[in-house]
Amino acid sequence: MDNGLLLQVYEHPLLSREEIGTICALHKKVYFRKGDFVLKEGLVADEYLILEEGLARSFVYDYNGNDITTNFFAQNEIIIEVSSLFQRIPSKENIQVLTDCICWKIDFDDFQNIYHSIAGFSEWGRAWMSQSLFESKQRAISMITDSAMKRYHKLLEEKPLVIQNAPLKHIASYLGITDSSLSRIRKATART
Amino acid sequence: MDNGLLLQVYEHPLLSREEIGTICALHKKVYFRKGDFVLKEGLVADEYLILEEGLARSFVYDYNGNDITTNFFAQNEIIIEVSSLFQRIPSKENIQVLTDCICWKIDFDDFQNIYHSIAGFSEWGRAWMSQSLFESKQRAISMITDSAMKRYHKLLEEKPLVIQNAPLKHIASYLGITDSSLSRIRKATART
DNA sequence: AAGTAAACTTGACCTATGGCAAGAAATGGA
DNA sequence: TCCATTTCTTGCCATAGGTCAAGTTTACTT
DSSP states (O other): OOOHHHHHHTOOTTOOHHHHHHHHHTOEEEEEOTTOEEEOTTSOOOEEEEEEESOEEEEEEOTTSOEEEEEEEOTTOEEOOHHHHHHTOOOSOEEEESSOEEEEEEEHHHHHHHHHHOHHHHHHHHHHHHHHHHHHHHHHHHHHHSOHHHHHHHHHHHOHHHHHHSOHHHHHHHHTSOHHHHHHHHHHHHHO | OOOHHHHHHHOOTTOOHHHHHHHHHTOEEEEEOTTOEEEOTTSOOOEEEEEEESOEEEEEEOTTSOEEEEEEEOTTOEEOOHHHHHHTOOOSSEEEESSOEEEEEEEHHHHHHHHHHOHHHHHHHHHHHHHHHHHHHHHHHHHHHSOHHHHHHHHHHHOHHHHHHSOHHHHHHHHTSOHHHHHHHHHHHHHO
């Protein structure tokens, strides 16, 4: 049940090999087909996933009904809607896989048990969350200080697989620009 | 040592009145004068504050050396740099008070002790963090879907005291616009 | 293999916001 | 109370990116 991927994700100075084994043992393998929803707006999440293979994105609808991609998930990353899972409230976001995916799922109840019985695990969780918060803030800062082109190039560096596999409109909405603008940015980039 | 403000901040379904008392007892009152720094870029935070009276902001410098306000803290809110405090790494942000402030401080070591000994406290912490993450994401979405004017009006509703007390340039950089633009937005708003 | 829908590109024009610079108003010492 | 800074406003012009609409190209479906 445990495999290299999970071991890597749960690596933490305060977690022993045995504890990591216990944590990994609570995960079950699940499969998704391109286009499947992992979570729909309005529902309460009661699990999270670790993405072994494939790509996913989260998105919301704005007042005009356009969908805005809020995040991309690549291999090794945790697919989760934190607010819904931890505050036990309906999700405001949707999560959908962009390609066929292989994931490891852990249920909230199992998570809760070890969260309180393994001290290092709540440390791990806090560290993960604090990193997420940091990245989210960085994104807001990037929206303020970087041009659309720069934001595109940063994404290209951070998540090259996304650029290769996600449709342009999802990338554009994530970057906060229109499809047309992104298409022009790409054209300009190609020339260089 | 405990007072209404702290009781309110630590209110949580899994925390008993006694536990909240224990938590509150670890806080010490501290004072800041307008302009004082609570945390400077490059240092590792080892405390956080609960703001009883006054206003503060966090900010970073962009590549041109302009300061970008990343957050405002109002009464009742927790002044904290999560990444630095919980990952024990140097802060990338600065935190500075905008007015004279009265705060309640708790040291990281004390926090750590009760984080692991009071189960409800780590739940409280997780809930708080998950709410912060949600707000940070909302901010990024707002940068994408809302006009500068709308962002201003939202801030005006959410933190009216900020608008009344922070200099325009801080508000402008927080909103991701220039001083001049904000000044024009205000003018337009006043007319209506 | 054909047909349809989705994804992407491109052109012409438009608009919100930026950049700069000058002046007015407010604020904070000494 | 006066001077020196900040802070804020405003005008003029520049520009990144938006809007709309017409093509292409690509990718599914049967």
